Amino acid sequence: MELYCLESDIAVRALPDPNILYDDRVLQSLLTIEDRFLPQCSYFQRVQKDIQPYMRRMVAGWMHEVCEEEKSNEDVFPLAINYLDRFLAVMPTRKSYLQLLGAVCIFLASKLKDCRQLSAETLCMYTDNSITTQELLDWELVVLGKLKWNMASVIPNDFIEHIIRRLPLPKDKLPMVRKHTQTFIALCATDDRLAMNPPSMIATGSLGAAVCGLQLDHSDQRLSRDNLTDLLAKITNTEVDCLRACQEQIERVLTTSLQQGQQDGQETGVRAGNKARKQQDQSSTPTDVRDVNL
Template identity: 55%
Template sequence: MEHELLCCEAESVRRAYRDGNLLTDRVLQTMLKAEDSYLPSANYFKCVQKEILPYMRKIVATWMLEVCEEQKCEEEVFPLAMNYFDRFLSVEPIKKTRLQLLGATCMFLASKMKETIPLTAEKLCIYTDNSIRPSELLQMELLALNKLKWDLASVTPHDFIEHFLTKLPIQKDTKQILRKHAQTFVALCATDIKFIACPPSMVAAGSVAAAVQGLHLKSADSLLSSQSLTDFLSQVIKSDPDCLRSCQEQIESLLESSLRQAHQQQHGVSTDTKGVEDEADLSCTPTDVRDVNI
């Protein structure tokens, strides 16, 4: 009996409650002032990198997202890891054969910042099909920390979502659904190079607006109507409404193309491979990063 109770306690992870003191306008204004400091260079493919191309970033980013989802990481881990990833590539040239190593390292750092139980170097190496060793990942960790100047407290779109949700006239249950949709859009944006130069607050506002429209939410005071919501959020982040509307449209377009691609891939898989999924090990994510090296 004692042994069973001990096992149950070992499996539970205690989560911190959301602190209302961190959702004040003062905190929001501080983040809005700081966000530009953590923006990567939008043209690092041309000015810094000699081997890395946009499609390679897309492959590695998709793989990173799949690993974070498979490991059930906190929602903020992936956007934070991608911020480290792009900031590193903005200042340091890297060979394409080391791009997956950099991605694993950025997830390693982000999970340390945000997870109760961080990802281990050994587990991340397994997800690379053991193409890298834990010692290599630890060496890259030190290099990444040096290039990021040990400044890991990046402002990401995820940080703004809760601030926006607290300002909207929606019920608690609806807020939970809206939050999940907005977080999904933020993660999707992090995989696409079109959003590298977008301020995190605008990506978050566009994601929330896209989520509201996608869920067809209605409100008695009409704040949740398309035009009113865009105007309201643009005032909150001190942005031009047309810029925010354009960002929202890009997010909706990205979602549509991603769903279309997923649908095509799903119907393109042979039914003979269905039984293989049960035998897959940790290294088998749908995205094959070896394509980067071609």
């Protein structure tokens, strides 16, 4: 009798382990080591001379769109951004190499977090073949060396399940809260002003913003804004004022992002009309980051 191995395109994940999620020692260990994986400094002032904050936002947006397009594990993008920030904090980099660095960071994060990693060829395609596979592989070793092969970073996503299971949330709302929190975390990763915040603070601030945005306080007074902030601060041993400030900053980033999205939509309509009248040179990448290299 022949045996056939039938592999599905759908990744099968292990079930959450309650022994890990309900053990306070695990959460405490994450809180203890998270600072080791933060950028060593605000690198725009101290390290980078050629790269500006808007360039980082552009390449982060491109990285997010690549991960979304490829349906990568939700941990890949925040982890890739962690690698990007840590590298830029220790290594002066020319702006012409920024997209290559972003591709390498996705490549490494995908290897660590995805059951089916993104190939070098795929990532080069997303740069409109402005980089080669050999360049990507060479830079992979450079990034690994500068990060001292310390790649198992603590990211905000690592805290989500630990925090959610310690909150009085309705079980039927957990998937929605989880999804909104992951969206906020990804949004935070695109904003350089939040890069120096500890992952636990980004996670708690994102979770607080998600719960408030879903208006779950209507069904449980314990989830009112002030009560929720106090509870989240207690869970993660965070100062209430710091957490409140972080959550407010996250909400401002969301507002700015929505306004930018509306503006981009209007500009897209204008560009579509212009395209009908005149052929333009366009990149095949999800986000055109060629302007960074100019």
